[in-house]
Amino acid sequence: MSPLSNPALEISALSAGYGRFDVIRDVALRVGKGEAVALLGPNGAGKTTVLRAIMSLIKNRRGSIRIGDTDVSDFPPHRVASGYAAIAPEGRRLFTELTVEDNLVLGAFHLRHEKARVAALLASVYELFPVLLNYRQRRSSFLSGGEQQMVAIGRMLMSDPEILLLDEPSIALSPVAVGIVVKALLELRRRGASLLLVEQRVDIATQVCDRLYIMTHGEIVEEMTPDDIRRQGFDIINKYLG
Amino acid sequence: MLQFILSGLAIGSVYGLIGMALAISFYVTRVINFAQGQIMMVAIMITATISSAGYSPWIAVILGLLSSCIVAVLSYVIAVKPILAFNRFSFGWLVSTLGFAVMLENAAAYLWGPTSRPFPAILNGYSIHIANAVLTGQQVLAIAVAIVFAAAFELVRKRTLYGKLGVAVATDPDMASAIGGNTTVVAIAAFAISGLFAGVAGILIGPSTFANPYLGSTYGISGFIAMMIGGGTEKPLSAMFGGLLLGVLANGANALIDSQASDWFPFLVLVIILIVTPRGLFSSGGFSFPRLMRRAR
Ligand SMILES: Nc1ncnc2c1ncn2[C@@H]1O[C@H](COP(=O)(O)OP(=O)(O)O)[C@@H](O)[C@H]1O
Numbered sequence: 001m002s003p004l005s006n007p008a009l010e011i012s013a014l015s016a017g018y019g020r021f022d023v024i025r026d027v028a029l030r031v032g033k034g035e036a037v038a039l040l041g042p043n044g045a046g047k048t049t050v051l052r053a054i055m056s057l058i059k060n061r062r063g064s065i066r067i068g069d070t071d072v073s074d075f076p077p078h079r080v081a082s083g084y085a086a087i088a089p090e091g092r093r094l095f096t097e098l099t100v101e102d103n104l105v106l107g108a109f110h111l112r113h114e115k116a117r118v119a120a121l122l123a124s125v126y127e128l129f130p131v132l133l134n135y136r137q138r139r140s141s142f143l144s145g146g147e148q149q150m151v152a153i154g155r156m157l158m159s160d161p162e163i164l165l166l167d168e169p170s171i172a173l174s175p176v177a178v179g180i181v182v183k184a185l186l187e188l189r190r191r192g193a194s195l196l197l198v199e200q201r202v203d204i205a206t207q208v209c210d211r212l213y214i215m216t217h218g219e220i221v222e223e224m225t226p227d228d229i230r231r232q233g234f235d236i237i238n239k240y241l242g
Numbered sequence: 243m244l245q246f247i248l249s250g251l252a253i254g255s256v257y258g259l260i261g262m263a264l265a266i267s268f269y270v271t272r273v274i275n276f277a278q279g280q281i282m283m284v285a286i287m288i289t290a291t292i293s294s295a296g297y298s299p300w301i302a303v304i305l306g307l308l309s310s311c312i313v314a315v316l317s318y319v320i321a322v323k324p325i326l327a328f329n330r331f332s333f334g335w336l337v338s339t340l341g342f343a344v345m346l347e348n349a350a351a352y353l354w355g356p357t358s359r360p361f362p363a364i365l366n367g368y369s370i371h372i373a374n375a376v377l378t379g380q381q382v383l384a385i386a387v388a389i390v391f392a393a394a395f396e397l398v399r400k401r402t403l404y405g406k407l408g409v410a411v412a413t414d415p416d417m418a419s420a421i422g423g424n425t426t427v428v429a430i431a432a433f434a435i436s437g438l439f440a441g442v443a444g445i446l447i448g449p450s451t452f453a454n455p456y457l458g459s460t461y462g463i464s465g466f467i468a469m470m471i472g473g474g475t476e477k478p479l480s481a482m483f484g485g486l487l488l489g490v491l492a493n494g495a496n497a498l499i500d501s502q503a504s505d506w507f508p509f510l511v512l513v514i515i516l517i518v519t520p521r522g523l524f525s526s527g528g529f530s531f532p533r534l535m536r537r538a539r
């Protein structure tokens with residue numbers, strides 16, 4: 001196999017947790033280049049923990065994580081964030097004291113010496129979310145939930161990473177805002193991005209993604225495609241989500 | 243009246259600089275460095291020693307400031323980082339930074355002996371008259387330097403990418419590392435800057451206190467009060483305003499109550515202010531009359 005055919009993200013035998021307890025055990029998953037994969041599961045299943053482990057934000061972690069050609073298992077978070085992976089986290093976690101544009105520009109921190117590239121990335125984020133152009137100099141805490149989610153997604157895109165990690169981007173948003181987020185995810189796919197999407201809403205996951213993993217109690221218990229769900233109905237998945 | 247306000251502002255500038263030193267390191271690490279006063283003392287001792295060895299006072303001052311930056315970074319590496327690495331939410335730093343302070347003080351007393359040494363005079367002999375008040379050149383310098391340093395800090399924090407990264411680390415350290423910030427490097431930078439502020443305070447106060455290994459704790463406490471009444475735990479600049487207020491109040495107490503009043507009066511003020519506005523006077527949740535009325539009910 002040529003290195004070019006390496007998947008965007010390949011996780012094997014990943015265990016991780018807080019303190020001495022493993023929240024996720026023996027997780028294996030793969031996201032191909034240009035592929036979108038959903039990670040579904042009930043609250044507390046460990047989905048957020050998987051994303052935090054990929055970003056190296058959890059210390060207690062075993063197993064291997066490859067992003068593209070690189071094994072990032074032993075990288076500190078700021079190195080993982082330097083073009084390998086980026087996250088739009090649960091709860092958005094914007095830097096609330098800073099403006100919208102400052103949040104975005106900080107997302108490209110590892111590219112700080114490449115001014116032209118940062119400018120191009122910024123332009124592409126504003127192209128994806130034109131409404132943010134009106135709020136460039138506004139404190140990010142003054143935005144609506146949907147707009148804050150756009151900033152969080154934009155900040156993630158600014159580091160131009162190999163894999164995008166999104167943690168429940170649709171949660172607590174109005175239907176209109178959810179529509180904008182879904183449209184943006186589809187547009188990112190069109191641009192060739194690879195993404196791992198944690199979702200509670202099966203309809204969004206099937207609309208955006210090529211494959212779905214189901215996680216319960218810290219383990220991946222099932223893998224399926226949107227076609228499986230269309231053919232067999234939501235019941236095959238709802239029994240896991242409870 | 244004008245006289246004690248102006249000289250209060252002068253000493254308050256020094257309190258404010260130490261308060262900002264405490265607040266800057268607290269801002270990014272959530273740790274109060276109880277060795278800050280001793281770090282200031284190191285700058286004073288080194289400056290005094292090099293100057294009395296016959297070098298130009300400017301070289302002595304620069305090396306003094308450099309030494310306080312280095313010692314501040316050491317305090318992070320020795321007394322803060324290992325504790326936070328073990329558990330970010332533990333209070334072990336209370337003991338470790340106090341321990342570092344005791345260590346510095348004893349090392350200095352061992353090296354230089356417990357008696358005071360001369361400190362190079364800076365801007366001695368100048369004085370300016372404002373209405374019926376007189377300020378010495380040193381006092382004017384203290385106020386000017388405090389303004390410049392406080393303004394420069396705010397400018398860097400708000401206008402530069404590295405400053406904004408500092409704000410990001412202060413807001414959410416995990417997320418700051420997830421956008422590529424190296425939180426350890428940011429913390430080291432913050433401690434170096436806080437060492438600089440403490441050192442500058444030392445250079446400004448040195449000509450009046452002379453160089454003594456034991457003067458750290460008094461000024462450390464004044465800086466701490468400045469930070470707390472100003473609200474510097476939220477925003478380092480507020481500590482400067484707290485310091486200026488503290489200086490004027492302490493000076494006023496000395497003039498109007500009795501000459502020892504500045505020993506206890508600031509604590510009384512601190513307690514009252516923290517009751518009225520727990521987050522400090524100049525914080526974003528700072529003093530507002532409606533809030534006070536709501537709390538009273
Ligand atoms: N910071 C933490 N410290 C300790 N336990 C945690 C922490 N965060 C999450 N957990 C636990 O880990 C489990 C999985 O959480 P999480 O990954 O957030 O689940 P999900 O995102 O699927 O809802 C839960 O049981 C939760 O209680």
Ligand SMILES: [Mg+2]
Nearest residue numbers: 047048049090
């Ligand atoms: Mg979650």
